[in-house]
Amino acid sequence: MASYAVKDHSSAASMPSSTSAQQFHNFSPVTLFSFTSNGSATWMYTTVAIVLSLLVLEQSVYRYKKRHLPGDKWTIPIIGKFADSMKPTMEGYMKQWNSGALSAISVFNIFIVMASSNEYSRKILNSPMYAEPCLVHSAKAILQPDNWVFLTGKEHVEFRRVLNTLFTRKALGIYVNIQDAITRKHFTEWLAAAAKDPNPQPIMMISRHLNMDTSLRVFCGNHIPDQASIEISEKYWAITQALELVNFPLAIPGTKVYKAIQARKIAMNWLELAARNSKIAIANGAEPECLIDHWMSTISEPSYKGRKDLSDREIAMVVFSFLFASQDAMSSGLIYGFQHLADHPDILAKVREEQERVRQGHYDNPITLEQLDQMPYLQAFVKESLRVKPPVTMVPYKTTKAFPISDDYVVPNGSMLIPSFYNSLHDPEVFPEPDVLNPDRWLDPNSSANANPKNYMVWGAGPHRCIGVEYATMNIALVLAVACMSFDFEHHVTEKSDKVEIIATLFPKDGCLLKLTPRP
Numbered sequence: 001m002a003s004y005a006v007k008d009h010s011s012a013a014s015m016p017s018s019t020s021a022q023q024f025h026n027f028s029p030v031t032l033f034s035f036t037s038n039g040s041a042t043w044m045y046t047t048v049a050i051v052l053s054l055l056v057l058e059q060s061v062y063r064y065k066k067r068h069l070p071g072d073k074w075t076i077p078i079i080g081k082f083a084d085s086m087k088p089t090m091e092g093y094m095k096q097w098n099s100g101a102l103s104a105i106s107v108f109n110i111f112i113v114m115a116s117s118n119e120y121s122r123k124i125l126n127s128p129m130y131a132e133p134c135l136v137h138s139a140k141a142i143l144q145p146d147n148w149v150f151l152t153g154k155e156h157v158e159f160r161r162v163l164n165t166l167f168t169r170k171a172l173g174i175y176v177n178i179q180d181a182i183t184r185k186h187f188t189e190w191l192a193a194a195a196k197d198p199n200p201q202p203i204m205m206i207s208r209h210l211n212m213d214t215s216l217r218v219f220c221g222n223h224i225p226d227q228a229s230i231e232i233s234e235k236y237w238a239i240t241q242a243l244e245l246v247n248f249p250l251a252i253p254g255t256k257v258y259k260a261i262q263a264r265k266i267a268m269n270w271l272e273l274a275a276r277n278s279k280i281a282i283a284n285g286a287e288p289e290c291l292i293d294h295w296m297s298t299i300s301e302p303s304y305k306g307r308k309d310l311s312d313r314e315i316a317m318v319v320f321s322f323l324f325a326s327q328d329a330m331s332s333g334l335i336y337g338f339q340h341l342a343d344h345p346d347i348l349a350k351v352r353e354e355q356e357r358v359r360q361g362h363y364d365n366p367i368t369l370e371q372l373d374q375m376p377y378l379q380a381f382v383k384e385s386l387r388v389k390p391p392v393t394m395v396p397y398k399t400t401k402a403f404p405i406s407d408d409y410v411v412p413n414g415s416m417l418i419p420s421f422y423n424s425l426h427d428p429e430v431f432p433e434p435d436v437l438n439p440d441r442w443l444d445p446n447s448s449a450n451a452n453p454k455n456y457m458v459w460g461a462g463p464h465r466c467i468g469v470e471y472a473t474m475n476i477a478l479v480l481a482v483a484c485m486s487f488d489f490e491h492h493v494t495e496k497s498d499k500v501e502i503i504a505t506l507f508p509k510d511g512c513l514l515k516l517t518p519r520p
């Protein structure tokens with residue numbers, strides 16, 4: 001997801017004097033021609049004139065496209081708001097969102113319209129005729145251009161229909177056992193590390209490893225060795241770091257995109273191996289034990305009408321797209337889940353009461369789907385935690401034709417159009433005291449939160465709405481359920497705990513320092 005921000009939109013960026021329109025007008029043809037006796041001077045002045053003309057053109061195009069939208073009156077020549085996009089901050093984003101339901105900026109001459117209201121954000125996500133997802137530039141190099149995530153229109157709908165079968169309740173029933181086992185394995189390691197060093201430790205990276213291991217095992221089962229999971233997990237950070245809106249355009253050694261491509265190659269080799277092994281296992285009559293098995297088993301049924309000749313690479317690319325879409329967002333959701341529980345002992349106590357009621361003391365037994373269904377308070381907590389700190393605050397789209405988004409504004413063709421979710425999720429009319437973590441708002445069927453489901457934009461909306469909603473929600477809930485009955489976690493609050501770091505998704509700036517102690 002795009003990560004960039006604009007720091008100060010209340011005051012227009014002052015145009016550097018060397019590029020001002022005034023200066024351009026002072027530069028008259030007379031001045032130019034008075035040097036014709038000197039060839040090099042003529043050449044120099046002609047070049048200057050051309051450059052100045054281009055700069056004026058740049059400003060004119062920006063202002064023509066922006067029209068009356070809030071945003072800087074002038075764009076910084078050539079780079080626009082690039083400097084701010086390198087160090088995005090929540091404060092910068094909020095300033096931008098609060099400057100208007102639609103507002104404009106420009107980065108490297110890419111004209112960008114930000115939408116911050118629920119109405120406009122939903123309109124963009126539900127207008128495939130005018131706008132389609134535009135993953136950050138580096139995503140195409142990392143995911144490969146023929147990945148299904150770049151499909152649009154009918155082709156996208158058809159491919160997605162096949163993938164939806166990977167997240168049915170039957171499929172989730174296979175995944176839940178794997179999730180439980182991997183979670184407990186990691187918690188044993190967390191507690192062993194805490195026994196050695198009882199000081200609070202950041203859970204940022206260990207939570208990411210837990211999520212990666214879980215997803216790889218859910219997707220590939222035992223069709224890849226342990227070493228694969230470790231290697232992919234270690235290399236994956238390079239991919240996260242390459243997810244900036246603007247990156248060095250050439251993937252040459254040393255650049256972030258180059259490193260991410262190397263990481264993808266390693267991951268793809270393992271995922272292709274998993275596809276190969278799964279095909280053999282299912283053909284030999286094995287029971288499905290992971291997502292790829294479930295997929296291969298579904299397509300081997302005689303009643304299955306779709307394509308059956310999927311190559312190992314095609315399967316691996318889909319699994320890689322799931323890792324790509326899930327790793328950062330799920331880690332963000334999980335880490336804030338821990339932080340929110342630790343900071344709200346009253347809520348944690350209610351979660352534990354519910355665990356006691358449903359699991360009746362059998363905390364070593366794997367959690368089942370049916371048990372998760374009986375944990376409405378935990379579900380409400382997860383939903384609320386994701387609302388307060390939505391992992392994905394916006395998704396970049398681009399217009400494929402001029403888009404009449406409102407009565408008085410048409411977004412020009414070829415613009416980047418970014419619906420954001422934060423204001424929808426923090427609308428005080430729908431969520432009174434929007435910054436307060438209150439799971440109870442989801443338990444009252446008549447609450448304004450439940451009466452306005454269209455405001456709950458954590459998963460996006462429309463044809464590209466997150467395909468992994470159930471899997472992600474189930475995973476965060478399950479990990480927290482196992483955690484809160486296995487150990488106590490005390491949050492070491494620092495001045496950075498409430499500050500947000502944006503690394504593709506949102507994280508507490510100090511990585512969430514927890515002191516873990518086993519529960520009797």
Ligand code: HEM
Binds near residue numbers: 467468469
């Ligand atoms: C807390 C975790 C997650 C959050 C907050 C999240 C959020 C989102 C959002 C906001 C979108 C864009 C929707 C749009 O454009 O309208 C999206 C798309 C997507 N997500 Fe997730 N996601 C999460 C976890 C996952 C997981 C676990 C998977 C896979 C197993 C996944 C797979 C995808 C895919 C494939 C897309 C693109 C769908 C398409 O283009 O049709 N996500 N997600």
